[in-house]
Amino acid sequence: xxxxxxxxAAAIAGLGITDVGKVYGRTTNEFAADAVLxxxxxxxxxxxxxxxxLTSNGMTGGGTFQLPDTLGMRDLRLNVTLSAAGATASAxxxxxxxxxxxxxxxxxxxxxxxxxxxxxxxxxxxVYAAPPxxxxxxxxxxxxxxxxxxxxxxxxxxxxxxMERYGTTTEHLGAIAVAQRAWASRSPLATMRDPITLADHQxxxxxxxxxxxxxxxxxxxxxVAFVITSAERARDLAQPPxxxxxxxxxxxxxxxxxxxxxxxxxxxVRSGAxxxxxxxxxxxxxxxxxxxxxxxxxxxxTLEDYGFCAKGEGGPFAASGALAPGGxxxxxxxxxxxxxxxxxxxxxxxxxVIQARGQGGARQAPSHDVVLVSGNGGVxxxxxxxxxxxxxx
Amino acid sequence: MSxxxxxxxxxxxxxxxxxxxxxxxxxxxxxGHWQAPYTRGGVALDRxxxxxxxxxxxxxxxxxATLVTWTVVHSREGAAPPVGVVELAEGPWLTAPLxxxxxxxxxxxxxxxxxxxxxxxxxxxVFRPRP
Numbered sequence: 082x083x084x085x086x087x088x089x090a091a092a093i094a095g096l097g098i099t100d101v102g103k104v105y106g107r108t109t110n111e112f113a114a115d116a117v118l119x120x121x122x123x124x125x126x127x128x129x130x131x132x133x134x135l136t137s138n139g140m141t142g143g144g145t146f147q148l149p150d151t152l153g154m155r156d157l158r159l160n161v162t163l164s165a166a167g168a169t170a171s172a173x174x175x176x177x178x179x180x181x182x183x184x185x186x187x188x189x190x191x192x193x194x195x196x197x198x199x200x201x202x203x204x205x206x207x208v209y210a211a212p213p214x215x216x217x218x219x220x221x222x223x224x225x226x227x228x229x230x231x232x233x234x235x236x237x238x239x240x241x242x243x244m245e246r247y248g249t250t251t252e253h254l255g256a257i258a259v260a261q262r263a264w265a266s267r268s269p270l271a272t273m274r275d276p277i278t279l280a281d282h283q284x285x286x287x288x289x290x291x292x293x294x295x296x297x298x299x300x301x302x303x304x305v306a307f308v309i310t311s312a313e314r315a316r317d318l319a320q321p322p323x324x325x326x327x328x329x330x331x332x333x334x335x336x337x338x339x340x341x342x343x344x345x346x347x348x349x350v351r352s353g354a355x356x357x358x359x360x361x362x363x364x365x366x367x368x369x370x371x372x373x374x375x376x377x378x379x380x381x382x383t384l385e386d387y388g389f390c391a392k393g394e395g396g397p398f399a400a401s402g403a404l405a406p407g408g409x410x411x412x413x414x415x416x417x418x419x420x421x422x423x424x425x426x427x428x429x430x431x432x433x434v435i436q437a438r439g440q441g442g443a444r445q446a447p448s449h450d451v452v453l454v455s456g457n458g459g460v461x462x463x464x465x466x467x468x469x470x471x472x473x474x
Numbered sequence: 475m476s477x478x479x480x481x482x483x484x485x486x487x488x489x490x491x492x493x494x495x496x497x498x499x500x501x502x503x504x505x506g507h508w509q510a511p512y513t514r515g516g517v518a519l520d521r522x523x524x525x526x527x528x529x530x531x532x533x534x535x536x537x538x539a540t541l542v543t544w545t546v547v548h549s550r551e552g553a554a555p556p557v558g559v560v561e562l563a564e565g566p567w568l569t570a571p572l573x574x575x576x577x578x579x580x581x582x583x584x585x586x587x588x589x590x591x592x593x594x595x596x597x598x599x600v601f602r603p604r605p
Contacts, residue, residue, distance in 0.1 A: 217477055217479040217595070218481075219482035219484055219485040220485050220516045221516035221517075222516070223512065224515055226592055227476075227571060228554055229545070233547075234545050242542060245543065287546070287548040287553075289545050338508070338509075338561075339561055
């Protein structure tokens with residue numbers, strides 16, 4: 082079976098999004114179960130129609146192990162928890178599509194849920210911070226003494242390198258934050274809906290130079306689930322099918338020596354080329370982008386690596402207004418993880434399904450024949466891509 | 475901001491050399507590949523990333539480096555000293571504090587290694603602009 086033979090063989094037939102954002106008092110498993118039931122109902126199916134389950138966890142893992150018992154999902158033919166950090170969701174859709182394309186399963190649910198926010202006023206970032214300082218022993222001690230703890234400073238190193246090499250500026254990053262907030266202002270799902278200006282971005286405090294507060298994603302609670310089934314079956318279900326045209330992954334494993342492209346080139350190059358090749362499309366065919374945005378910079382480097390602009394031109398491309406409402410490449414139309422809600426890769430994936438169906442309401446992109454989705458995990462260590470369309474191949 | 479660093483068995487040779495002002499890095503006895511003594515996360519890789527040999531030996535580095543990238547961490551206490559990724563003359567990258575004005579930093583600038591003893595502990599590498 083050639084890669085291209087399964088292009089369009091599977092479709093996303095159901096989408097379930099729980100209350101997301103600053104939603105308290107529910108466990109990861111409760112969010113997951115809620116999301117699964119919503120997705121199954123959205124597809125017009127019952128829970129007994131599901132014979133495959135793919136799960137992933139955020140910072141509050143483990144809860145999804147209880148799902149089959151919680152929901153009475155008996156005799157599943159597939160039940161696996163996946164982990165590729167922020168690239169997990171894009172990968173899960175790939176394995177779900179393969180499971181239905183090969184006949185292993187009839188209908189697979191993929192669900193991701195997380196509940197890192199414990200209560201109003203609790204530090205949103207504390208769950209993502211490094212654990213309390215232990216004695217600084219050996220080389221791990223040296224690394225900890227450097228003070229680069231958690232993801233923020235490591236993405237800052239990547240961003241600074243890109244700035245030094247290509248002339249990318251904090252204002253370029255700001256254009257991404259401003260564009261996504263403009264989309265968020267039109268989305269009822271978004272946590273941060275008040276429009277911002279470039280001046281607001283520039284006035285926001287440094288978190289880790291060169292990243293400001295408004296360059297960094299939110300922290301959110303919630304769950305999102307998807308039903309994946311065959312293209313034929315999807316056509317008979319309740320929602321317009323969203324066909325899975327292509328997919329790919331790219332994981333660079335950066336060397337830490339001369340010639341390393343950390344901060345300059347990401348796994349999106351290989352992943353994007355694989356996904357677009359399988360789908361038989363070029364970047365110019367893409368109508369909508371939903372790109373993993375743990376930071377503004379992640380969007381910028383992904384746009385370059387997918388080929389929407391030349392390497393090094395991501396900053397000017399964003400500053401041109403291309404990504405914003407009315408722009409040539411509507412991107413992160415729900416506000417993304419910067420302004421919408423942060424549930425790792427299911428944030429861009431869920432918005433892609435909404436856009437492909439044409440159900441975006443006030444934020445619907447005018448053309449949505451081809452929707453490109455990215456996932457990114459670790460510090461540009463993992464990358465996954467999915468190409469979706471409301472049209473059969 | 476950091477407490478003293480203590481030694482363990484795997485880092486003893488490195489700290490002994492550092493105490494006399496010498497930066498030790500790893501060299502593969504099988505293929506000659508130079509390797510950083512530890513990753514940015516403090517992991518000492520136990521195989522050559524070039525040829526997978528386990529025959530990694532300690533070898534002195536020149537101490538010359540160029541700046542690849544850097545960051546300044548902000549917190550309630552204000553801005554911390556800059557921390558950089560440097561490319562050693564031998565090729566490996568090392569993540570280390572920079573003894574420099576952040577406003578004067580630029581990728582490619584020439585640096586030299588020195589050592590400091592935060593909290594009176596073992597000597598850790600610090601890079602400063604080459605005079």
